[in-house]
Amino acid sequence: MTPKLKKSILYWVLLSPLCVVILLPFGIMFVTAVRPRDELFVYPPTWTFSEFRWDNFVEMWAKTNFGGALLNSLYVSIASTVIAILLSIPAAYALSRYRFVGKGLYRNFLLMTQMMSPIVLVLGLFRLMVHLNLVNSLNSLVVTYVAFNMAFTIWMLQSYFNTIPRDLEEASWIDGATHFTSLVKIFLPLAIPAMVVTAIFTFINSWNEFVLALTLIRNQNDYTLPVQIFSQVAGRYQVEWHHVMASTVLATVPVAIVFSWLQRYLIRGMALGAVK
Numbered sequence: 001m002t003p004k005l006k007k008s009i010l011y012w013v014l015l016s017p018l019c020v021v022i023l024l025p026f027g028i029m030f031v032t033a034v035r036p037r038d039e040l041f042v043y044p045p046t047w048t049f050s051e052f053r054w055d056n057f058v059e060m061w062a063k064t065n066f067g068g069a070l071l072n073s074l075y076v077s078i079a080s081t082v083i084a085i086l087l088s089i090p091a092a093y094a095l096s097r098y099r100f101v102g103k104g105l106y107r108n109f110l111l112m113t114q115m116m117s118p119i120v121l122v123l124g125l126f127r128l129m130v131h132l133n134l135v136n137s138l139n140s141l142v143v144t145y146v147a148f149n150m151a152f153t154i155w156m157l158q159s160y161f162n163t164i165p166r167d168l169e170e171a172s173w174i175d176g177a178t179h180f181t182s183l184v185k186i187f188l189p190l191a192i193p194a195m196v197v198t199a200i201f202t203f204i205n206s207w208n209e210f211v212l213a214l215t216l217i218r219n220q221n222d223y224t225l226p227v228q229i230f231s232q233v234a235g236r237y238q239v240e241w242h243h244v245m246a247s248t249v250l251a252t253v254p255v256a257i258v259f260s261w262l263q264r265y266l267i268r269g270m271a272l273g274a275v276k
Helices: 003-034 055-063 066-097 103-114 118-131 138-161 166-174 179-190 192-208 211-216 225-231 241-261 263-272
Strands: none
Touching: 003 055, 003 241, 055 066, 055 241, 066 103, 066 138, 066 179, 066 192, 066 225, 066 241, 103 138, 118 138, 118 211, 138 192, 138 211, 166 179, 179 192, 192 241, 211 225, 225 241
């Protein structure tokens, strides 16, 4: 056995408890989702069961508004992510490249907003959306998610923009390019890894958000996935746990696809933005 193989085995042994802690909830969720209804509450609990009930997913889809909630979550998450990134790029670029009065104060303000929980502002946000006539509208979630995520996206992008050499922009200015042209054609292509990483985290934050969606959306046809899954449990005399777990399994699939698809950008962005 080579020293490299021994070291790998040692690392896996040390990491195995953490892997168990992380993967165990997902294992229980999947097993419950495909287990027959009659075997959900057997005692003592077992990992084995008589058959894989893939029909649980079909029944759940038919009995709940999962398809509509999935589309609602996709719309809200994608729209809020795109808008937050588009609005954050100019702000992050200004913080990275220009000096102005109150720059440090503004950066500290962005950091302080990240320390505040959204639930503290729920009442004020609800009254604001009532005044704007946006309650029971998915656009109310888009607006609030953009507002809450922009501090994070600006901070992330500004930190990465600082690592891009100014010489590249100055060379383009000497060649006759305008500030906007150098930003679009030279600066932003170099910042794609950072923008992708920021977009991933913004998408996940919007996808998983529950409190604001529960407060601002009252119509069941406009529920997002977290609220739709919660509605399968809250106020029910009998909870169909195999349907709840089937919903949860399907709700994790889009996030897993996004991570798998953009993994190379995620690693590059986190590594390149770490060292100036």
